Amino acid sequence: xxxxxxxxxxxxxxxxxxxxxxxxxxxxxxxxxxxxxxxxxxxxxxxxxxxxxxxxxxxxxxxxxxxxxxxxxxxxxxxxxxxxxxxxxxxxxxxxxxxxxxxxxxxxxxxxxxxxxxxxxxxxxxxxxxxxxxxxxxxxxxxxxxxxxxxxxxxxxxxxxxxxxxxxxxxxxxxxxxxxxxxxxxxxxxxxxxxxxxxxxxxxxxxxxxxxxxxxxxxxxxxxxxxxxxxxxxxxxxxxxxxxxxxxxxxxxxxxxxxxxxxxxxxxxxxxxxxxxxxxxxxxxxxxxxx
Amino acid sequence: xxxxxxxxxxxxxxxxxxxxxxxxxxxxxxxxxxxxxxxxxxxxxxxxxxxxxxxxxxxxxxxxxxxxxxxxxxxxxxxxxxxxxxxxxxxxxxxxxxxxxxxxxxxxxxxxxxxxxxxxxxxxxxxxxxxxxxxxxxxxxxxxxxxxxxxxxxxxxxxxxxxxxxxxxxxxxxxxxxxxxxxxxxxxxxxxxxxxxxxxxxxxxxxxxxxxxxxxxxxxxxxxxxxxxxxxxxxxxxxxxxxxxxxxxxxxxxxxxxxxxxxxxxxxxxxxxxxxxxxxxxxxxxxxxxxxxxxxxxxxxxxxxxxxxxxxxxx
Numbered sequence: 013x014x015x016x017x018x019x020x021x022x023x024x025x026x027x028x029x030x031x032x033x034x035x036x037x038x039x040x041x042x043x044x045x046x047x048x049x050x051x052x053x054x055x056x057x058x059x060x061x062x063x064x065x066x067x068x069x070x071x072x073x074x075x076x077x078x079x080x081x082x083x084x085x086x087x088x089x090x091x092x093x094x095x096x097x098x099x100x101x102x103x104x105x106x107x108x109x110x111x112x113x114x115x116x117x118x119x120x121x122x123x124x125x126x127x128x129x130x131x132x133x134x135x136x137x138x139x140x141x142x143x144x145x146x147x148x149x150x151x152x153x154x155x156x157x158x159x160x161x162x163x164x165x166x167x168x169x170x171x172x173x174x175x176x177x178x179x180x181x182x183x184x185x186x187x188x189x190x191x192x193x194x195x196x197x198x199x200x201x202x203x204x205x206x207x208x209x210x211x212x213x214x215x216x217x218x219x220x221x222x223x224x225x226x227x228x229x230x231x232x233x234x235x236x237x238x239x240x241x242x243x244x245x246x247x248x249x250x251x252x253x254x255x256x257x258x259x260x261x262x263x264x265x266x267x268x269x270x271x272x273x274x275x276x277x278x279x280x281x282x283x284x285x286x287x288x289x290x291x292x293x294x295x296x297x298x299x300x301x302x303x
Numbered sequence: 304x305x306x307x308x309x310x311x312x313x314x315x316x317x318x319x320x321x322x323x324x325x326x327x328x329x330x331x332x333x334x335x336x337x338x339x340x341x342x343x344x345x346x347x348x349x350x351x352x353x354x355x356x357x358x359x360x361x362x363x364x365x366x367x368x369x370x371x372x373x374x375x376x377x378x379x380x381x382x383x384x385x386x387x388x389x390x391x392x393x394x395x396x397x398x399x400x401x402x403x404x405x406x407x408x409x410x411x412x413x414x415x416x417x418x419x420x421x422x423x424x425x426x427x428x429x430x431x432x433x434x435x436x437x438x439x440x441x442x443x444x445x446x447x448x449x450x451x452x453x454x455x456x457x458x459x460x461x462x463x464x465x466x467x468x469x470x471x472x473x474x475x476x477x478x479x480x481x482x483x484x485x486x487x488x489x490x491x492x493x494x495x496x497x498x499x500x501x502x503x504x505x506x507x508x509x510x511x512x513x514x515x516x517x518x519x520x521x522x523x524x525x526x527x528x529x530x531x532x533x534x535x536x537x538x539x540x541x542x543x544x545x546x547x548x549x550x551x552x553x554x555x556x557x558x559x560x561x562x563x564x565x566x567x568x569x570x571x572x573x574x575x576x577x578x579x580x581x582x583x584x585x586x587x588x589x590x591x592x593x594x595x596x597x598x599x600x601x602x603x604x605x606x607x608x609x610x611x612x613x614x615x616x617x618x
Contacts, residue, residue, distance in 0.1 A: 018517070022412045023420070029409065030427035033485065036442045037430065039453065043445060055451035103336035106329045113326045118333055125344040127542055128598045131590025132573055133583060134350025135343070141363060158339050188328035217435035220549065224578070239437045239554065242444075267451070274441035278434050285433055 037278075044068070044271040051267050067268030071276065077229075077237065078276070085234040088152045089215040096157040097208045101200070103158070104166035105192055110175070126160045136224060151225045152233060156214055162207050169203035170196070209285070216281050238277045241270070354588040374588035383572060391547045391568040397480050398487075399540045403533070405484060406491035411521060413492065414499045425496075428489035436550025443482060443555055470561040479566065482555055483548070498532040499525060534608055534616075542601030545569060545593045569593050 039058055043051065047062035054061065071078060106112055107119050135155075145151040173196065181191040197204070222236035232240070349364070354374055356367040378384050409428070413421050431439070446454040447468040459465055468474065506524050515523070547568035556566040569589060576586035609616035 019415070022415055026409070026412055026416075026420075026424045029488075030424055033427050033431055033489070036446070036485070037434075039445055040442050051451070055456050056445050056448070056453050058453070099336045099339065103333040106333040109329060112329045114330065118337070121337065122340060125340055126539070127601050128594055129344055130347035130351050131587070131594050132570075133353060133577060133587035133590050134347035136577060137350055137353065137358075137364060137583070138343075138347050141360060155343060158336050158343075163336075188332065192332060213433055217433070217438075219435060219437050235435045235437045238435075238441070242437070242440060242554075243558070270441065271445065274438050278438045281433055282430065285429070 040271050040274055044268055044275050046268055048266045048268050056267075064268070067266065067270075067272035070266060070269040071272055078273075080230060081232055081234045081237040084149070084152070084231060085216060087149065088218075088233060089212050092153045092156060092215040093208055093212040095153070096159075096211045097204060099157055100159070100162050100166055100207060100211070101197065101204065102192070104163050105170055105196055107163070107167050108170035108173070109178075122160050122163055139225060146225050147228045147231060149231065152218070152221050152231075153215075155221060156211075156218070159211070159214070162210060165210075166200075166203055166207050169200060173199065213281060213285075234277055238273055241273060245270070351587065351591050353584060354591045356584055358583040358587070360583075370584070374584040375592070377585050378589050378592075383567075386564065387567050387569045387572045388545075390565065391545055391570075394476075394479065394483075394547065394552075394568065395540075395544045397476075398483050399537070399544075401480060401484055402487055402491050403537075405488055406495055407529075407533075409488070409492045410495035410499055411525065413496050414525070415517070421496075425489075425493065428492055430489070431486045432489045434486070436548075436554045439482065439486060440554035440557065443478070444557075447478075469557055469559045472562045472565040475556060475562055475565045479551065479555060483551055486551075494536070495529065495532070498529050502528050531614065538601060538604045538608065538616075541604040542597050544600055545597045547571070549574065 035058075039056065042058055042060055043056050044067045045063055045065065046057075046060035046067070047064035048066055050061040051057075103118070103122070107115060107122070109115065112118075139151060139155070140146045145154070177195060177199065178191050181195050182188075186194070217235055218233065219235035219239050222231075222233050223239070226232055226236065353364055353367070355369055355371060356364075357370040357373075358364075358367045362368075413424060416424070434442075444452070446452045449455060449467050449469075450465065452468070455465065455468065468478075502525065506528075507520055510520050510524060547570045549570040552566055552568045552571050553574070556562045558571075559566075570593075573586045573589050573593075576582045576589065605616050
């Protein structure tokens, strides 16, 4: 009896927490499907007073900018995830090989960057002045290729790979490269799926590199576009009294369109994520930093 | 495997060639990532000298003139230094403490559940983690927008005067703590939960035979065995104490200058100094201050923990 009460209570707590997590998302989706007039009059409500697709219609009637942002973001996400995942797996594998001579040095070299770095300014100067990457597609991809934290997650997996697997491949005469690409990689699917998903989310959700390095409109990624729209609206909302007359307020995205944009910005990844979820718990054991 | 290790560490003549080749191949596999880290993490450390220079883009890092400690002086004599440092440290302390407690509690609850229920709760908890701060900014707007936001509506239902949330600094510590918890809770919970399911079930079986109840098992088995993980994450978090999550503090308050007194942190300050004001030297100085203090904090935290229990230390 007491046990059942405890179990029921635990479920109740988790259901409430889950509801708090999901509710704001549903609110935004619900606003995006509401009728503009009722939102203006009564404010944002969880249950739309009138259902309407106008918010989305406004976006799709003039899709050029959004489609461009999507294609930039998709290109960056695909390229960055493939290359980043490969490089991460390669160095994590080397760090996991117990007999590799420079193993400790390599681990220190990677982990130190987690604990100390030069900060924003030297990085900014390096990219802009010395690598000349400002306003290129590459600047949205290259800086995120290797994340030490993901290297450690990957190493955590590979540490548990039986040494005999690699041994037997080498007895059969396979080179290190062959052993890695044809035997180790195929055996690490859960690790690759987990880390790959994390890397792709980093790219999909990134506005930081765009905010720093992109001024040209044709290179603006999705999240930066969302931010620009928001800050334009805010700017006029704060300064409207000083600017009266000169600005056509009707040109702004309506309240429902704004939320439709947020849904379109977050949507695709939220649909992909459940498919990868089964690998997660297995995948999240962080590799030991010590020997 | 063992044999090979011996061969590799003590090469005699016939094996020397093989020994070099083995290490060479592995080295080449790691080379692209090593070069990447060299360029993007180690090379910028040279650039830190900008903190002691009057930097001009046309002259570059080495061509710009030295100006001693002027950049630091400029920052530390202003009120900004105290304000952004205080905000950064207080917010991060709050985040670390609140997230640790909530995530541990939820992970313990999840650990009592069956597989199917766990999967559902886990998905729900994890959802916000995969949203960008920009999108979260839109979501928060749906709650706080003047006259329309849901929270604003509820606020007025209780008979309060309507307020412009984006101009009221006093309320933002609560808002930012809540938003941060909402977004990061799922990830932290999952990390602790993954640690819990890694615990050998035979401990629990033995405890059960001895007649221990659930709470006793949590206190005597789960929490002690989880301590190393908690400590490692704490050390890393303490090292990041001077580093704020830029997106949270920039997008959620909408970079509203009315709110700087309670929302401006070191990272947003450096960004504005660099991109809006264009004072490269000073932003580099603030960045160096941030990195150095963070590094000292990690070492201090690790040393203290090493003294109490060397198994738990990071190195």
